Amino acid sequence: MFRTRPDHRPETVQVFVEGRALMVPEGSSAAAAILISGLSSIRETPVSGSPRLPWCMMGVCFDCLAEIDGVANRQACMVPVVAGMRIARQHGAREVQR
Amino acid sequence: MNLVPVKAAEAPRKFDLAIIGAGPAGMAAAITARECGLSVLVVDENAAPGGQVFRAAELAGADPALARDMAPGLELIARFRALDITYRPGTTLWMLEPDTGTLSLARQGESMEVTAERTLLATGAQERPVPIPGWTLPGVMSAGAAQIALKTAGMVPSGKVVLAGQGPLMWLLANQLIRAGVMPVLVETRTQPILRTALEAGGIFSGFGQLAKGIGLILKARQAGMRVITGAKHLRAEGSARVQALRFEGGVEPCDTLLLHEGVIPSTHISMAIGLEHGWDARQLCWRPKLDAFGASSHARIAVAGDGAVICGWEAAVAAGQLAALDAGLRLGRISRADRDFRAEASAAALLQARALRPFLDALYAPSQEILAPPEESTIICRCEEVTAGSLRWAAAIGATGPNQAKAYLRCGMGPCQGRLCGSTVAAVIAETRNVPVEEVGHLRPRAPYKPITVQELASAQQRVDSLP
Numbered sequence: 001m002f003r004t005r006p007d008h009r010p011e012t013v014q015v016f017v018e019g020r021a022l023m024v025p026e027g028s029s030a031a032a033a034i035l036i037s038g039l040s041s042i043r044e045t046p047v048s049g050s051p052r053l054p055w056c057m058m059g060v061c062f063d064c065l066a067e068i069d070g071v072a073n074r075q076a077c078m079v080p081v082v083a084g085m086r087i088a089r090q091h092g093a094r095e096v097q098r
Numbered sequence: 099m100n101l102v103p104v105k106a107a108e109a110p111r112k113f114d115l116a117i118i119g120a121g122p123a124g125m126a127a128a129i130t131a132r133e134c135g136l137s138v139l140v141v142d143e144n145a146a147p148g149g150q151v152f153r154a155a156e157l158a159g160a161d162p163a164l165a166r167d168m169a170p171g172l173e174l175i176a177r178f179r180a181l182d183i184t185y186r187p188g189t190t191l192w193m194l195e196p197d198t199g200t201l202s203l204a205r206q207g208e209s210m211e212v213t214a215e216r217t218l219l220a221t222g223a224q225e226r227p228v229p230i231p232g233w234t235l236p237g238v239m240s241a242g243a244a245q246i247a248l249k250t251a252g253m254v255p256s257g258k259v260v261l262a263g264q265g266p267l268m269w270l271l272a273n274q275l276i277r278a279g280v281m282p283v284l285v286e287t288r289t290q291p292i293l294r295t296a297l298e299a300g301g302i303f304s305g306f307g308q309l310a311k312g313i314g315l316i317l318k319a320r321q322a323g324m325r326v327i328t329g330a331k332h333l334r335a336e337g338s339a340r341v342q343a344l345r346f347e348g349g350v351e352p353c354d355t356l357l358l359h360e361g362v363i364p365s366t367h368i369s370m371a372i373g374l375e376h377g378w379d380a381r382q383l384c385w386r387p388k389l390d391a392f393g394a395s396s397h398a399r400i401a402v403a404g405d406g407a408v409i410c411g412w413e414a415a416v417a418a419g420q421l422a423a424l425d426a427g428l429r430l431g432r433i434s435r436a437d438r439d440f441r442a443e444a445s446a447a448a449l450l451q452a453r454a455l456r457p458f459l460d461a462l463y464a465p466s467q468e469i470l471a472p473p474e475e476s477t478i479i480c481r482c483e484e485v486t487a488g489s490l491r492w493a494a495a496i497g498a499t500g501p502n503q504a505k506a507y508l509r510c511g512m513g514p515c516q517g518r519l520c521g522s523t524v525a526a527v528i529a530e531t532r533n534v535p536v537e538e539v540g541h542l543r544p545r546a547p548y549k550p551i552t553v554q555e556l557a558s559a560q561q562r563v564d565s566l567p
């Protein structure tokens with residue numbers, strides 16, 4: 001779990017993590033919003049069902065795949081937040097288009 | 099998804115030089131290339147210029163936790179932004195065809211194609227994987243991940259924070275966290291003795307400036323009261339639904355967040371996918387593209403610069419970017435060979451200076467074999483497909499001679515990350531099992547798209563190709 005430092009990053013944006021409204025600092029990624037929200041996991045692995053949260057925050061590990069504004073399998077750490085963004089846990093296997 | 103059509107008129111489709119990455123290497127290359135009169139496109143998947151070291155510098159520049167580290171970046175970014183460079187942030191290169199110089203780019207749900215006479219990969223480094231038991235537990239992250247959260251959003255881990263591993267970046271992050279009001283515990287895995295390594299590796303005098311900075315970081319963290327445990331072995335993250343402690347030989351540290359780090363390695367995903375020749379770097383224990391002194395690769399139209407070429411830090415990345423841009427100027431007929439060589443002198447000297455301390459750092463912070471090839475059978479190596487060290491050893495024993503075969507046996511490297519994270523560990527485990535050097539085992543050959551793209555993006559790419567004049 002992470003906390004913000006409003007004294008140093010006062011500008012915030014409202015997003016919804018699993019339906020819950022949350023103010024996050026401007027410049028956050030959707031994955032950062034999840035870390036601030038305190039959600040215990042972003043998804044369960046398809047193989048063993050174990051919980052995961054972001055590992056790298058820079059687009060390498062794909063452990064942060066989430067549903068953002070209704071679109072599944074987005075790399076949450078690479079998506080900057082915008083006002084009103086809806087970020088949700090992803091159920092079931094993650095698939096990527098290739 | 100936010101579909102913002104990119105109008106055909108918005109940007110030209112042909113450039114002299116396309117640069118992938120707006121980190122120090124990419125920005126410096128763009129500036130020099132403009133000075134040589136080249137038309138320049140710079141794309142970066144991040145929202146702002148800066149790369150890893152100066153990520154979100156324009157937002158973070160005033161944050162007391164980061165200000166001093168971001169200052170040189172702000173200056174570089176200002177020079178970069180002031181020039182007539184076509185800069186596309188939030189844009190990902192998902193396919194590159196080197197023979198035709200065609201780049202396929204995705205940006206906010208739209209895809210586009212551009213061509214460039216020459217392409218410079220300045221895609222930087224990634225952290226080396228740290229596959230210890232329990233590293234997939236929520237609450238365990240790479241140290242870089244916490245630093246990214248701090249740079250982009252000013253946020254810090256709450257509760258008890260343990261930093262574990264080794265390398266210059268660990269000490270930097272420790273200082274940044276302390277300045278941000280978090281006092282971590284550092285569990286260091288370094289096994290090499292400082293003094294003997296220094297005497298053997300050399301570079302201490304010519305690299306004195308860098309060395310002094312590094313020692314300064316260590317002293318400051320200790321003066322601030324950070325507890326440091328040295329020589330830690332056999333690390334494991336423990337907890338049920340999330341991490342609760344880091345255990346190591348002879349000790350245990352309870353924690354809410356565990357940040358792991360064992361150095362960085364070049365991101366070779368794209369350079370390997372387009373088939374550039376790579377060699378194994380036995381000192382930095384990683385693959386890297388084979389390049390000449392100007393960063394020119396085995397393909398006539400492609401160059402690589404910065405930490406994506408060889409790990410050497412941002413000052414070296416700046417110099418290498420400049421050299422690659424000068425070489426592009428020569429190859430595209432804008433400057434003479436004599437002019438290139440004359441202008442290259444300052445950059446070459448800067449590169450040499452920036453490299454002075456590297457042999458020492460590489461030797462001092464060499465990861466141990468248990469990090470490169472986890473000994474415990476049940477340790478997960480491929481986070482995507484949850485492939486363990488044990489199953490990989492089994493595959494190697496029954497005939498998987500390299501990562502590409504292991505992929506067919508076990509699916510490791512077939513998950514969403516395409517082997518970005520597990521690739522180096524898979525190769526090391528197979529090499530160890532077969533008792534051959536890693537070079538012989540080889541590496542994964544990634545394929546396009548380098549990043550997953552949506553159906554809409556693919557569809558729009560098709561349209562664009564059709565509508566090209």
Ligand SMILES: Cc1cc2nc3c(=O)[nH]c(=O)nc-3n(C[C@H](O)[C@@H](O)[C@H](O)COP(=O)(O)OP(=O)(O)OC[C@H]3O[C@@H](n4cnc5c(N)ncnc54)[C@H](O)[C@@H]3O)c2cc1C
Pocket residue numbers: 058118119120121122123124141142143144148149150151152189190191192220221222223224225242243245267270362368403404405406410411412415548
């Ligand atoms: C997580 C992390 C944190 C680091 N932090 C520091 C630090 O605080 N201080 C320090 O001195 N060094 C740091 N480093 C070391 C770093 O490598 C620096 O030396 C420096 O950033 C290297 O500069 P560069 O220009 O080579 O690459 P980078 O700065 O890494 O820039 C590469 C850029 O390429 C972009 N990119 C990559 N692939 C694509 C693609 N397919 N499409 C579009 N864009 C793409 C990335 O978004 C990135 O902005 C860090 C490294 C890592 C991995």
Ligand code: FES
Pocket residue numbers: 031054055056057058059060061062063064065075076077078
């Ligand atoms: S957290 Fe690793 S890709 Fe997003």
